[in-house]
Amino acid sequence: MRILVTGGAGFIGSNLALTLEKKGHDVIVIDDFRSSKFENLKGFQGDVICGDISxxxxxxxxxxxxxxxxxxxxxxLVTDEHEMMKINVDGFKHILSFAEKNTSKVIYASSAGVYGNNPAPHKESDMVNPLNAYARSKREMEVIAQNFRGSIPLLIGLRYFNVYGPRERYKKHAASMIYQLAQQMKAGKRPRIFTFGDQQRDFIYVKDVVEANLLAMNAKENCIVNVGTGKPESFNTMIHLLNNVLGTSLEPDYFDNPYDFYQNLTCADITLAKEKIGFSARYSLAEGITDYFREDQIT
Ligand SMILES: NC(=O)c1ccc[n+]([C@@H]2O[C@H](COP(=O)([O-])OP(=O)(O)OC[C@H]3O[C@@H](n4cnc5c(N)ncnc54)[C@H](O)[C@@H]3O)[C@@H](O)[C@H]2O)c1
Incomplete structure (x- = not known):
């Protein structure tokens, strides 16, 4: 098949583009490289278009x-609503209009951010509660997608939870917490986390996210589903697992959480993803971190 991956030089996009190409598809990448580098596409043979999707x-x-x-x-952390809406929302409209005229299926990245500080587990039928410009843009994308129902052959929104894995380094401070803490530990520093490290996140390995996208291509009907493991793990456990792969024994350096409100637990309800696209995560956090280290030493 002929496949377009927008943001294909980015963290998730490059993992997806390389996997699709390995599976024999003709893959085109479009990216403006604002938060990525061409290096993520090392070995990629398809067309790479440098351009702004909007x-x-x-x-x-x-x-x-x-x-x-x-x-x-x-x-x-970007607070510029104009820029956020122009790129994330208008850019998506542009993609949807193209898909409509071109009769292309569309699988798009939404985010667990749309749940805000709702209590976990997070279910797709829950009221959404986006709390920042980014999350609002992701929710707006879901709303806009509804307007194209029926005029695009397939429209699937994937609400990714906390994704980690190879090729995330160019996101810098926006890369996963696993990446950030690994860098501190590799520099011999104790990993700094909020007191007392028992906060939990639904961390999902990028290879599982790629798999969810591949499965979504064959879904029978339009839907929006969570892409998480349904098995949240604590920050303390994450540090323990990082110590194991890095061969270190660094204790967490706890500091008080400065935020008035902090989400102590995120967890995907994974029922609908199983039902609609046949997805359930294969990698536990321990397996994901081990594979991540094996692939690129979490650099
Ligand atoms: N990583 C996560 O934990 C996570 C969680 C929820 C949702 N998501 C979503 O998954 C998708 C991929 O995120 P990622 O983690 O790979 O981040 P990323 O920043 O590595 O990838 C985004 C890519 O899009 C490109 N881009 C941005 N604006 C563009 C534009 N106007 N035109 C062309 N290219 C543009 C960037 O250069 C980058 O390569 C995003 O839509 C993100 O919102 C990610």
Whole structure:
């Protein structure tokens, strides 16, 4: 199949583009490299278009069977609503209009951020509660996608939870907590986390996220589903596992959480993902961290 991966030089997009190519698909990447580097695409043979998804003429690409839409401003600390909406929302509209005229399936990245500080486990039927510009843009994407129901062959939104794995380094401060703590530990520093490290996150390995995207291509109907493990793990456990792979024995350096509110637990309800796209995560946190270290030493 002819497949377009937007944001294909980024963390998740590059893992996806390389896997799709290995499976024999003709893959085109479009990226403006604002939070990634070409190096993520080492070994990739397909076309790479340097362009902004909110402006690029997509019709010159010819027919595309499936679009995996990953391009977005992914830094949750960005507060510029204009820029966030222009890229994440208008950019997505541009992609959807192209998919409509071109009859392409669309699998797009949403985020668990839409749940805000709702109590866990997070279910797709829950009221959404986006609390920052990034999360609001992701929710707006889901709303806009509804308007294209029926005019695009398949439209699947994937609400990723906390993704970690190879090729995330160019996200810098926006890379996963696993990546950030590993860097501290590799520099011989004690990993700094909030008192007393018992907060839990639904960490999901990027290879599972790629798998969820591949499965979504064959879904029978439009849907929005969670992409998480359903098995949250604590920050303390994460540090224990990092000590194991790095061969260190660094104790957490606890400090008081400065935030008035902090989400102590995120956890995906994974029932709908199983039912609608046949997805359940294969990697536990221990297996994911081990594989991550084996692939690129978490550099
Ligand atoms: N990593 C996570 O934990 C996580 C969680 C929830 C949702 N997501 C979503 O998954 C998708 C991929 O995120 P990621 O973690 O790989 O981040 P990333 O920043 O590595 O990837 C985004 C890519 O999009 C590109 N991009 C941004 N704006 C663009 C534009 N206007 N035109 C073309 N390219 C553009 C960037 O250069 C980058 O390569 C995003 O939509 C993000 O919102 C990620």
């Amino acid at each position: 402006e690029q003429d997509l019709f010159s690409l010819g027919h595309v069977d499936v679009i995996f839409h990953q391009a977005a401003i992914t830094d949750t």
